[in-house]
Amino acid sequence: EAGVTQFPSHSVIEKGQTVTLRCDPISGHDNLYWYRRVMGKEIKFLLHFVKESKQDESGMPNNRFLAERTGGTYSTLKVQPAELEDSGVYFCASSQGWQGYGYTFGSGTRLTVV
Amino acid sequence: AQKITQTQPGMFVQEKEAVTLDCTYDTSDPSYGLFWYKQPSSGEMIFLIYQGSYDQQNATEGRYSLNFQKARKSANLVISASQLGDSAMYFCAMRGYTGGFKTIFGAGTRLFVKA
Numbered sequence: 001e002a003g004v005t006q007f008p009s010h011s012v013i014e015k016g017q018t019v020t021l022r023c024d025p026i027s028g029h030d031n032l033y034w035y036r037r038v039m040g041k042e043i044k045f046l047l048h049f050v051k052e053s054k055q056d057e058s059g060m061p062n063n064r065f066l067a068e069r070t071g072g073t074y075s076t077l078k079v080q081p082a083e084l085e086d087s088g089v090y091f092c093a094s095s096q097g098w099q100g101y102g103y104t105f106g107s108g109t110r111l112t113v114v
Numbered sequence: 115a116q117k118i119t120q121t122q123p124g125m126f127v128q129e130k131e132a133v134t135l136d137c138t139y140d141t142s143d144p145s146y147g148l149f150w151y152k153q154p155s156s157g158e159m160i161f162l163i164y165q166g167s168y169d170q171q172n173a174t175e176g177r178y179s180l181n182f183q184k185a186r187k188s189a190n191l192v193i194s195a196s197q198l199g200d201s202a203m204y205f206c207a208m209r210g211y212t213g214g215f216k217t218i219f220g221a222g223t224r225l226f227v228k229a
Contacts, residue, residue, distance in 0.1 A: 033216070043205065043219040056216055091159060102149050102161030103217065110157075 002026065006092050006106035013113055018080040021109045023092030025074070031055075031095045032075050033103065034067060038088040046090075049075060082113045116141045118206050120220035127196045128228050134181070135191040135223045137206030143167075146210030148189040149217065150180065153203040162204075165189060193225075201227045 005024040013019050025032045034046040046065070047057040051072035060067070064083070069075040079086055089110050093103035117140040127133035139148065148165040165173040165180045173180040181190040189208075193200055206220040 035219075042221050045216045045218065048216055059216070089157070093159070102151070102164055103159075104161065105151075105159035107156070107158040 004092055004094050004104050004106035006090075006109050008109055009107060010110045011112070013082055013111070015084055015113055016081045018078065019082055019111060021077045021079075021090050021092075021111070023075045023077070023106055025092070025094030026104055029094035029096055029104070030072070031097070032069060033093045033095075034075070034077055035091040035093065036088050037091065038085075043091070046077070079111075082111075084113050087111055087113045116143070116208060116210060116218050118208050118218055118220035120206055120223050122223045123221075124224045124226065126226045126228060127193075129198060130195055132192060132194045133196055133225065135193070135204050135206075135225065137189045137191065137220060139187050139189060139206075139208050141187075141208065141210050143210035146208055148180065148182070149207040149209070150178070150189075150191045151205045151207060151219075152200075153205065153222070154199075155202070159205070163191070196227045198227050198229060201225060 011019050030051050032049040035043050037043045045059040048055045049069045052069050066078045089108045091105050091108045093105045095101045095103050119138045146167045150162040152160045152162050163173050163175045163178045163180050165182045172182050177194045179192045203222045203224050205222045207217045209217045
């Protein structure tokens with residue numbers, strides 16, 4: 001089966017610009033998660049979708065971040081306007097359920113804001 | 115609050131030897147899951163092993179085993195017969211009801227396997 005796909009793999013943008021990250025989960029996985037790892041720091045939860053609904057968005061840092069999941073399939077994470085501290089690797093993951101299921105992660109999008 | 119602690123920023127191991135990566139956690143949940151992930155230099159995160167808090171036996175997956183000591187709140191990863199391809203970052207993680215089912219991660223341990 002195809003894995004979790006993220007693109008772009010890298011993005012370099014200027015402060016103040018907008019960037020949209022996309023994640024295609026494994027087909028049939030209702031649960032989709034976004035995480036972020038800022039350089040050298042821990043992997044931090046951003047939000048969790050169950051199908052098209054936001055189950056938990058407590059990790060979203062501020063209102064410059066907007067996540068959507070159209071029709072319960074792919075998801076986008078938009079940062080507008082980007083700030084320097086938004087730089088990091090953004091991971092998407094999906095899972096069938098939670099009990100006993102490890103996530104399948106995408107390869108991540110490395111975002112650099114200059 | 116839930117927390118995962120990995121106290122070893124880096125570890126070295128000789129090829130073919132076993133290595134233990136430490137992980138301690140803190141939670142008040144009666145039921146939770148513990149996970150280990152591997153992140154090689156290519157960047158993707160790979161799920162390795164899962165341990166449920168009520169599981170009586172330690173989880174094993176091939177060369178990976180999880181040394182689960184519930185009373186001590188530790189979930190160490192043991193890699194037997196290390197291979198050069200095991201060189202990577204390793205993250206311990208936990209998921210529980212209190213956290214709303216979101217997984218929290220430790221800071222990671224970078225493992226270097228020497229030939």
